[in-house]
Amino acid sequence: MRLLLVNPNTTESMTAAIAAGAEAVARPTTVVESANPADGPASIENDADELCCVPHLLDVLQTAAQREQDRPDAYVIACFGDPGLDEARSLLGAPVLGIAQAAMHAAALLAGTFSVVTSMSATVPRGWQLAKTYTPGACLGVYACDIPVLRIDSDPATIEPIAELCAHALRTDGSGSIVLGCAAMARFAEPLSRRLGVPVVDGVAAATRLAEALEPLSPR
Template identity: 55%
Template sequence: MTRIRVVNPNTTASMTALIGASARAVAGPGVVVEAVTSSMGPASIESHYDEALAVPGLLAAIADGERSGADGYVIACFGDPGLDAARELAAGPVVGIAEAAMHAATMVGRAFSVVTSLSRTTGRAHDLARRYTASGACRGVWACDIPVLELDDPAVLPRVAASARTALDHDGSDVIVLGCAGMAGFCASLSVELGVPVIDGVSAATLLVQSLVTLGLRTSRRDEYAPPLAKPYTGTLEIFGSCNPNGVGPVREA
């Protein structure tokens, strides 16, 4: 049995339920998906400030997964917050939903556009596209200007569809990447309406983690992704010290 822990880095349980349903819908036989909500941090992640303060809760959820024997992890926020840090902490593979969606998009089309929530998050999406894909693969990032916590309302679907249609027409792209975990429920209907592949990163990341676990692949422990060096942390972050046996530092080796 393979256990995949899907971590919602924000603290909104209703969004975790949506994320978990999307992951379970694609998980294969013998795969158990555990969707968890961060125990600390912002209610939604819509800024660099939110993203930074979401990382401690994310890492605590990763460490808890290590103690309970999770085989791999999905970071279910399109900014992929804390991805590199989580890879240092986890023995199994860790995949971000933007990472998975963008890679998948390059396999089913020549170029993709991202449709995200607020305009202030478009820069982060551009940054990740440059990290994950070849130059020119991402033709544009478009915001529908709907707050993350309002995306669970089916009434907003026409606005998301309109942004996606504009993106396809303006960018000349042939794939749409949904730029928020909260949009996961729109994937199938948008694909039919638009007539192009529409990729939900939660589903893509779940299947990618599943594949990596099946292949027996883990994050390399050579140099950069080795467990963090043991040292004390002080103040509010004291429990995160990797030398604290009751903290959330590394708990098992690959």
């Protein structure tokens, strides 16, 4: 299958990291593509950024869907707020996955309950909104590390305060897993899971594997 992951912000280093995360878990037969808009916010850290990114995101998705050759079989919106997800699903004739929805369902299935650790405090209400919509009762807490997205993307040392916050969330909530609420945190999922001893779910990986699982069920 051919899978297109779209980073809704304009930061190409994040787009490359998202693609690498997907390729690390994808089947050998899956072709992973990635893209980001040329215009819009450099990072998405609040509701205004999400609203701003949606038109540019939809343009990227529609352009890919209109290809005569190598049209994607499925699409992933690689931002934890799942911006434009409903609009994209109404426009495209193929599965569209949001990384928050994929991660929350995966965590609920793996462990029953989860806590979300996200980037900025401004994104906490959106995290709660999505959790109550997607997995009612499974999310026990949403926490912000208040580290800007671009710093998480560029600074590997940010894993330390993120790990401390994850541990705090697990102690406070008694939850069975962690959902990482930012695509820039994707590379931390495996080391955090080893350190914390619970599933730590990255939405990029979850959406990639879910897209592959849905392929036999998708209309041709």
